[in-house]
Amino acid sequence: MSTKLELKVNDNVVTAERGELLLDVLRRAGVLVPTLCEHPGLEGVGSCRLCLVEVNTGRRSQLVASCLYPVEGELTVLTDSPRVNEARRFVLTLLLARYSDVQLIEELARRYGVKPVERLQAEPADCLLCLRCVRACAAQGNGAIATCLRGREKRVSPPFDEPPADCVGCGACAEVCPLGAIKVEEGEGKRRIWGREFTLVHCQSCGEPFATREQFDYLRKQPPDLLVEEELCPRCRKLDQALRISGSTT
Amino acid sequence: MLPKEPGEKEVQELCAGHPQHPGELLALLLEIQEIYHYLPPTAMKEVARYLAVPESQVYAVATFYKALTLKPQGKKIIRICQGTACHLRGSSEVLETIKEVLGIAPGETTTDGCFTLETVNCLGACALAPVVMIGDETHGQMTPERIRKLLQEVST
CATH class of the missing domain: 3.40.30.10 (Glutaredoxin)
Structure with a gap:
């Protein structure tokens, strides 16, 4: 059985590998699909519902989150149909009610012509619960943060609402947050995040802080023993290697 | 008297009655809840260590279910x-x-x-x-x- 499939996307023919995620196929074909919770380095969760598209397998047509939908057979995909637009605008209406002063959400709302709805009065919040931070932390192998409570009270927090013991201060959670809701402070050789303080490691060549002491301690504990070089930041290390290679050939 | 905080050893003994599998998390928490009428943080940390599950995961489950409580309960x-x-x-x-x-x-x-x-x-x-x-x-x-x-x- 061939692993190549042909999909019909908005009247164009697009090829895909069997099992490939629909969102990846659409992106490759240059189709614009809005997303918030999706991140190329992390496994999808489908929590923001913005990437909804309409797929028709021949038997029936349905709305699916394209970030979680593996292409398993011939499909007709509509990314701009009235049904898709209605669903997407509904999601954006709700998002706009809660995150009205977040630039990213405002821009998305404007692009899809969504206006604030007077009767929807939501408490403003700075977290989308897209779980990018939780997934990034788990992917690093730390799992220092997770969601706690449920329903309206659900939020991302370190365990026991204390400074997290498993955190190494890598800052990956803040890096992937689409709304910049996770606060990181740096100063006087320290990084502060989630209520904990970490010691910054400076590059011996350029002097820039590029990691935390705790990150190196964590890496050294990983089997098999990773060769951990603390002295140089990634940029200076590449430069150093390049110089060594050019030095050895001349 | 409020139910006393379990010692490290008591929780270890409770844990030993369950396989060291992440799927045992809820069963273990329910058992601790039944005995102590709440989930003391020290017990949750011991459970995390025993099952090799991140503490954040234990806290997530403990706060998710209504049957589990972090506040000491009466008899x-x-x-x-x-x-x-x-x-x-x-x-x-x-x-x-x-x-x-x-x-x-x-x-x-x-x-x-x-x-x-x-x-x-x-x-x-x-x-x-x-x-x-x-x-x-x-x-x-x-x-x-x-x-x-x-x-x-x-x-x-």
């Missing part, structure tokens, strides 16, 4: 129904009486650690309205006078 939990049938038959007055007798509000525990008061939306015994549960026992057709007497009986 007996008094559940008073505030559902429609019980409400119409005067459960509010019964609740006021319990609050007055025990000196606690819903969600609180008496200082002697005997009782925790909870309101619930239905106990599934509307024909007996208003219904109060004390521990595992269900008491129907409560009135301020009857609950006062009942509380006196279970306190002694």
